[in-house]
Amino acid sequence: xxxxxxxxxxxxxxxxxxxxxxxxxxxxxxxxxxxxxxxxxxxxxxxxxxxxxxxxxxxxxxxxxxxxxxxxxxxxxxxxxxxxxxxxxxxxxxxxxxxxxxxxxxxxxxxxxxxxxxxxxxxxxxxxxxxxxxxxxxxxxxxxxxxxxxxxxxxxxxxxxxxxxxxxxxxxxxxxxxxxxxxxxxxxxxxxxxxxxxxxxxxxxxxxxxxxxxxxxxxxxxxxxxxxxxxxxxxxxxxxxxxxxxxxxxxxxxxxxxxxxxxxxxxxxxxxxxxxxxxxxxxxxxxxxxxxxxxxxxxxxxxxxxxxxxxxxx
Amino acid sequence: xxxxxxxxxxxxxxxxxxxxxxxxxxxxxxxxxxxxxxxxxxxxxxxxxxxxxxxxxxxxxxxxxxxxxxxxxxxxxxxxxxxxxxxxxxxxxxxxxxxxxxxxxxxxxxxxxxxxxxxxxxxxxxxxxxxxxxxxxxxxxxxxxxxxxxxxxxxxxxxxxxxxxxxxxxxxxxxxxxxxxxxxxxxxxxxxxxxxxxxxxxxxxxxxxxxxxxxxxxxxxxxxxxxxxxxxxxxxxxxxxxxxxxxxxxxxxxxxxxxxxxxxxxxxxxxxxxxxxxxxxxxxxxxxxxxxxxxxxxxxxxxxxxxxxxxxxxxxxxxx
Numbered sequence: 001x002x003x004x005x006x007x008x009x010x011x012x013x014x015x016x017x018x019x020x021x022x023x024x025x026x027x028x029x030x031x032x033x034x035x036x037x038x039x040x041x042x043x044x045x046x047x048x049x050x051x052x053x054x055x056x057x058x059x060x061x062x063x064x065x066x067x068x069x070x071x072x073x074x075x076x077x078x079x080x081x082x083x084x085x086x087x088x089x090x091x092x093x094x095x096x097x098x099x100x101x102x103x104x105x106x107x108x109x110x111x112x113x114x115x116x117x118x119x120x121x122x123x124x125x126x127x128x129x130x131x132x133x134x135x136x137x138x139x140x141x142x143x144x145x146x147x148x149x150x151x152x153x154x155x156x157x158x159x160x161x162x163x164x165x166x167x168x169x170x171x172x173x174x175x176x177x178x179x180x181x182x183x184x185x186x187x188x189x190x191x192x193x194x195x196x197x198x199x200x201x202x203x204x205x206x207x208x209x210x211x212x213x214x215x216x217x218x219x220x221x222x223x224x225x226x227x228x229x230x231x232x233x234x235x236x237x238x239x240x241x242x243x244x245x246x247x248x249x250x251x252x253x254x255x256x257x258x259x260x261x262x263x264x265x266x267x268x269x270x271x272x273x274x275x276x277x278x279x280x281x282x283x284x285x286x287x288x289x290x291x292x293x294x295x296x297x298x299x300x301x302x303x304x305x306x307x308x309x310x311x312x313x314x
Numbered sequence: 315x316x317x318x319x320x321x322x323x324x325x326x327x328x329x330x331x332x333x334x335x336x337x338x339x340x341x342x343x344x345x346x347x348x349x350x351x352x353x354x355x356x357x358x359x360x361x362x363x364x365x366x367x368x369x370x371x372x373x374x375x376x377x378x379x380x381x382x383x384x385x386x387x388x389x390x391x392x393x394x395x396x397x398x399x400x401x402x403x404x405x406x407x408x409x410x411x412x413x414x415x416x417x418x419x420x421x422x423x424x425x426x427x428x429x430x431x432x433x434x435x436x437x438x439x440x441x442x443x444x445x446x447x448x449x450x451x452x453x454x455x456x457x458x459x460x461x462x463x464x465x466x467x468x469x470x471x472x473x474x475x476x477x478x479x480x481x482x483x484x485x486x487x488x489x490x491x492x493x494x495x496x497x498x499x500x501x502x503x504x505x506x507x508x509x510x511x512x513x514x515x516x517x518x519x520x521x522x523x524x525x526x527x528x529x530x531x532x533x534x535x536x537x538x539x540x541x542x543x544x545x546x547x548x549x550x551x552x553x554x555x556x557x558x559x560x561x562x563x564x565x566x567x568x569x570x571x572x573x574x575x576x577x578x579x580x581x582x583x584x585x586x587x588x589x590x591x592x593x594x595x596x597x598x599x600x601x602x603x604x605x606x607x608x609x610x611x612x613x614x615x616x617x618x619x620x621x622x623x624x625x626x627x628x629x630x631x632x633x634x
Binding site: 011015016018019022023026027134135138139141142143144146147150151153154158165166246247250251255265266269270277280281284285288289 | 458466
């Protein structure tokens with residue numbers, strides 16, 4: 001297990017290097033000149049050349065890339081093209097905090113609704129309740145947020161008029177409810193579905209029959225024997241659902257007018273603000289990889305069988 | 315008389331009966347039949363759009379703008395008096411093209427081939443392919459797809475334009491060929507990874523089975539082993555995965571067009587319709603403009619997911 005994690009950790013910097021090169025290449029060879037976007041109507045060949053020279057955009061590709069990598073390693077993410085003089089790091093950190101709050105709210109909804117639903121469906125397998133929950137999860141599992149959002153806005157914001165349609169006022173305000181719900185729904189469905197499957201799997205195991213046979217109270221069996229073992233795969237999915245959350249964030253933040261990092265990424269792509277795009281991509285990639293490794297480690301601790309098997313394989 | 319060594323494959327020997335009983339079992343499920351009918355109906359009307367749609371997607375009837383549902387316009391008309399039902403049907407045509415093309419290239423060809431290779435040869439091939447896959451999984455696909463669409467598309471458009479002027483073929487750009495090319499190309503880049511991992515896992519198991527050893531022993535060629543022995547036995551999970559991922563490809567096309575970087579108006583796509591009508595004003599005054607395409611997309615995604623679930627039940631021996 002240890003050497004497995006070590007191997008993954010060694011591979012991580014290379015992975016990030018490839019990701020950065022990929023995005024940097026797309027950025028430099030893609031069309032659309034950031035300087036043109038910046039100057040807009042005031043476009044002037046001379047001024048453009050000067051800005052290009054000041055920012056080092058007229059140097060060869062590999063020099064630019066190497067220069068950028070060196071700066072990133074020192075924690076300097078560069079300066080925005082679109083907002084001159086605005087360093088990228090504080091800008092992104094501030095936006096990321098907003099997105100993180102939204103993500104936490106969405107994840108909380110997903111767990112709070114998904115876990116009970118999944119457990120309920122498994123314990124009442126074959127009843128109408130089970131069927132209803134399974135259909136619900138299948139519907140919402142891959143429903144993109146721009147489909148659920150209009151319906152929720154129509155019902156809660158326009159017809160019932162109990163929630164605001166858009167805006168951002170922090171974690172503890174009514175304006176977070178709709179976006180968090182929209183982003184949390186796919187996660188809810190995935191968690192419920194998975195917990196149902198894993199619970200059914202555990203319920204069929206011999207040790208549950210043993211526990212019942214020796215007369216343990218049903219509540220105790222469900223809590224200590226069933227739920228604990230059934231939760232293991234859910235841990236993985238919560239870790240990996242970071243990706244779904246990030247994906248939902250791009251659209252949800254745009255739909256609901258939330259000034260988060262997803263919105264920033266979209267705006268930057270259209271403004272060709274490459275320093276910001278690069279920084280966001282690298283940060284997201286790094287956190288994806290970190291989440292993956294954490295999930296692997298957590299998995300090993302939760303399920304001793306995996307720890308032993310991975311250890312024996314070395 | 316010579317005794318010829320005969321290859322045996324695990325299921326293939328009784329495959330005809332096997333797949334027929336699977337189909338019969340699938341058709342016994344009412345949900346699965348309903349899903350199949352929905353998909354056939356939506357895809358069929360999309361594929362035959364010019365024959366099925368009551369109007370052309372660009373035909374404007376300016377005396378009936380924003381009309382509610384009526385006999386002549388079953389789903390009403392939009393701001394320019396265009397028939398919404400017809401636009402949805404033509405939008406479905408885009409969905410059909412994009413989903414089939416990106417799935418065929420991405421998942422089925424790239425994904426299955428990479429999975430077979432990685433699983434069968436293992437070692438360096440396996441490491442290389444899985445590492446490449448990891449790069450694509452390292453960031454949210456939507457970010458890279460948007461980036462590719464925003465940076466690569468104008469360049470592709472330039473190529474196609476010069477191709478047009480060089481060969482004298484006209485209208486490639488105008489018909490939106492470039493949009494389709496870039497959108498499904500970018501989608502395919504991501505959709506192969508999941509399929510490759512799935513197939514690899516299957517092959518890792520299958521290649522250790524006795525029928526594979528037997529096939530190797532009697533000297534079957536490697537392509538024969540891969541395509542005749544391993545692939546058919548890995549098929550059930552592939553079918554389930556395809557059905558499940560169709561829904562997300564439908565969604566992804568809509569997201570891209572909705573962001574304004576996918577299929578460009580006036581070429582109709584469900585994403586475009588949602589994008590054009592995705593404002594609070596529309597939702598307040600004419601919700602049907604937005605809800606009609608949204609419901610069709612939701613129905614399609616739901617049908618694919620339910621079908622995938624039913625297929626999974628049918629294939630999975632434990633729940634049989």
